[in-house]
Amino acid sequence: MSIPADLKYTSDHEWIRLDGDVATVGITAFAADALGDVVYVDLPQAGSAIASGDPCGEVESTKSVSDLYAPVTGEVAEVNAEVVDDPSLVNAEPFARGWLFRVKVEGDLGELLDADAYAAVVESA
Amino acid sequence: MSRQTALSGIHQASGATFTDFAGWQMPLRYGSELAEHHAVRNAAGLFDLSHMGEIEVVGPQAAALLDHALVGQISAVAVTKAKYTMICQEDGGILDDLIVYRLEDDRYMVVANASNAEVVLDALRERSAGFDAEVQDRRDDWALVAIQGPQASAILADLTDADLPALKYYAILETKVAGRPARLARTGYTGEDGFEVFCDPADAPAIWEALADAGRERGLIPAGLACRDSLRLEAAMPLYGNELSTATTPYAAGLGRVVKLDKPGGFVGRDALAAVADQPVERVRVGLRPEGRRAPRHGYAVIDPTSGDTVGEITSGAPSPTLGHPIAMAYVDLALAEPGTRLEVDVRGTRVAAEVVPLPFYSRSR
Numbered sequence: 001m002s003i004p005a006d007l008k009y010t011s012d013h014e015w016i017r018l019d020g021d022v023a024t025v026g027i028t029a030f031a032a033d034a035l036g037d038v039v040y041v042d043l044p045q046a047g048s049a050i051a052s053g054d055p056c057g058e059v060e061s062t063k064s065v066s067d068l069y070a071p072v073t074g075e076v077a078e079v080n081a082e083v084v085d086d087p088s089l090v091n092a093e094p095f096a097r098g099w100l101f102r103v104k105v106e107g108d109l110g111e112l113l114d115a116d117a118y119a120a121v122v123e124s125a
Numbered sequence: 126m127s128r129q130t131a132l133s134g135i136h137q138a139s140g141a142t143f144t145d146f147a148g149w150q151m152p153l154r155y156g157s158e159l160a161e162h163h164a165v166r167n168a169a170g171l172f173d174l175s176h177m178g179e180i181e182v183v184g185p186q187a188a189a190l191l192d193h194a195l196v197g198q199i200s201a202v203a204v205t206k207a208k209y210t211m212i213c214q215e216d217g218g219i220l221d222d223l224i225v226y227r228l229e230d231d232r233y234m235v236v237a238n239a240s241n242a243e244v245v246l247d248a249l250r251e252r253s254a255g256f257d258a259e260v261q262d263r264r265d266d267w268a269l270v271a272i273q274g275p276q277a278s279a280i281l282a283d284l285t286d287a288d289l290p291a292l293k294y295y296a297i298l299e300t301k302v303a304g305r306p307a308r309l310a311r312t313g314y315t316g317e318d319g320f321e322v323f324c325d326p327a328d329a330p331a332i333w334e335a336l337a338d339a340g341r342e343r344g345l346i347p348a349g350l351a352c353r354d355s356l357r358l359e360a361a362m363p364l365y366g367n368e369l370s371t372a373t374t375p376y377a378a379g380l381g382r383v384v385k386l387d388k389p390g391g392f393v394g395r396d397a398l399a400a401v402a403d404q405p406v407e408r409v410r411v412g413l414r415p416e417g418r419r420a421p422r423h424g425y426a427v428i429d430p431t432s433g434d435t436v437g438e439i440t441s442g443a444p445s446p447t448l449g450h451p452i453a454m455a456y457v458d459l460a461l462a463e464p465g466t467r468l469e470v471d472v473r474g475t476r477v478a479a480e481v482v483p484l485p486f487y488s489r490s491r
Contacts, residue, residue: 033142036351037159039444040418058473060420062158062355062443065473091157 001122002029004095008109009118010071015095016112018105023072026099027059027090030122036061038090041083043068043101044076050103052110057100059090068100072109078102130175131268131326132333139347147239149176151350158351162446165315165356166489168344169274171336172353174321175329178242179267180235180249184258187231193392194252195223196375198385202227207295207312210383211375212245213394217401218371219378221245222363224312226297234263234297234308234323238365252393268329272336272345273319273356275489280340281320285309294318303335314353316360317489358441358452361412361485367423367440368410368454374398377406377456379484408437408456412486413470415479420444420451421470427455428469428476436461439470445486452486453479 003009008016013031017024032038042058050056050070057068079101083089089098113121127150136143141152152173154161164170182191191199197210207226211219221241226234237245242264249260272281278289287300287309297310305328313319324332337347354364363369368378375384375398386399415421420442427437442453453470461468466481 036154037157039159039446040420042419058419060418060444062162062446063153063351065420065422067473 001033002095003115003119003122005115007095008112008114009121010069010112011121012069012071013121014069014071016071018109021105022077023074023103023105023109024099025071025101025103026094027068028118029094030125031066032091032094032098035059035066036063038087041087041090041100043079043084044070046076046079048076050074050076070103071112072103072105073107074103074105076101077104130173131329132173132175132270135330135333136173136347141347141349144350146350147176149239151176152347154349154351155347158349158355159446161346161348162352162355164344164346165274165317165348165352166447167275169272169276169280169319169340170315170348170352171333171340171345172271172273172348173333174269174271175267175326176239177269178237178239178245179263179269179323180237180242180246181261181263182233182235182249182258183231183261184256185231186257187233189390190249190253190256190258191225191233191235192388192390193256194249195225196384196392196394196398197225198388199225199227199233204229205296205298207297207310209295211380212248213375213398214371215394215397217374217394217397219365219369219373219375220248220371221365222369226308226310228297228299228308231258241365266325267323268326270322270324270329270333270336271313271319272322272340273313273315273348274317274345276340276343276345277317277319280336280343280345283339284335303332305332307332314362315356316362316485316487317356355443355446358443358454359445359447359485359487361454363410364441373456374401374406376401377409379410405459407459409459409462410440410484411455411457411462412482412484413439413442413453413455413468413479414482415442415451415453415470415472415477417477418444418451419472419475419477421453421455421472421477421479426471427457427479428471429461430467430469430478436468447487454484457481
């Protein structure tokens with residue numbers, strides 16, 4: 001199971017790529033595989049404020065639905081329209097074209113996991 | 126540690142994702158459950174259903190025992206035919222839904238849900254007192270492979286001498302499949318044409334591989350329990366634990382037709398069911414078409430938008446792969462059960478409008 005070393009992670013199986021003060025957020029390959037074929041993503045509105053740890057959307061497969069949690073605090077800068085149109089990108093390319101939204105981070109990043117720490121989370125799942 | 130079927134090794138080699146179901150380790154999906162769903166609708170899917178519970182009822186009074194123990198008139202089922210029926214408690218609550226195959230005059234095979242097989246066995250044994258018939262636990266003697274979909278018949282025809290056109294829906298015959306002895310039934314749980322192959326667990330891998338090979342060019346792929354659930358939901362087939370339970374009677378489930386109140390000799394649950402047969406049920410099973418993309422799931426509240434009152438509960442719901450929008454089954458108050466009625470569902474904290482629609486959501490063109 002792929003866990004890119006250059007990303008940060010949460011224990012809710014989301015990944016974060018930081019470019020300056022903008023965080024790109026997605027769900028991990030492990031999460032996408034556990035959900036099965038993703039058929040719908042419900043994402044926060046661009047411009048809305050989200051707070052680290054709060055539910056901010058959903059990822060849904062035929063079999064189940066999983067909440068998205070804001071991994072950081074800030075303002076939603078952009079939503080991936082391509083993944084809204086074609087949610088199967090979450091399964092096909094979870095760390096690339098399957099990204100979900102971007103956040104302009106306010107304040108501290110908070111506690112995020114590095115790849116090794118996230119691999120340990122997956123191991124124990 | 127959950128039980129493995131005779132096909133577990135094949136599933137593992139195919140890269141299946143497994144799930145624990147009723148004490149069995151069963152394939153959930155092999156790759157994409159959406160692809161598996163579409164394969165069954167458009168070509169064919171191959172299922173391992175070896176967790177299902179086979180029970181045989183044998184003896185001169187086998188028919189009389191089943192008439193007494195089940196809600197249907199099982200004595201009227203012709204040899205080589207099958208019937209969808211239920212076993213109820215004294216109070217009319219549903220213990221399980223079953224398919225009963227009449228193999229011989231005095232031999233029946235009862236197929237129970239894996240999760241209820243023990244309960245059904247116990248009930249049949251208890252109810253067999255005084256009848257000259259024996260209830261046999263045959264679960265370990267049979268594996269079950271299902272091939273479902275519009276290509277199922279053509280694929281199977283390559284592997285059996287059985288007269289498939291003559292094998293009608295809800296019929297069974299003894300034959301060979303891929304050279305191995307099998308009971309071949311034209312039954313299923315997908316809303317498509319298809320067959321269920323009961324065989325010796327030792328023969329299951331050979332039969333599975335033969336069907337997989339014969340079907341490959343016609344689009345057959347192995348299919349797991351995930352798509353089995355979305356397929357049966359589209360076809361509005363009830364699932365025990367969702368639509369059916371001891372708290373529900375066949376009438377509330379919209380399946381009163383399976384109850385034969387006037388069969389001779391009565392049956393377990395008859396008095397309770399007779400008392401409610403002509404009464405309007407409080408809540409009845411309906412189909413819902415929710416607006417938007419978010420699917421209601423099992424247990425969500427159904428709300429009357431006018432009063433704001435909770436008037437029902439979702440029993441099954443999912444985004445329908447075939448239809449491309451969410452669908453759900455629910456029990457709702459009888460007064461709000463007419464198709465066209467506007468309701469709401471509390472979908473994880475947000476109210477979503479939903480319209481009552483006729484069932485099934487999907488039926489195949491014949």
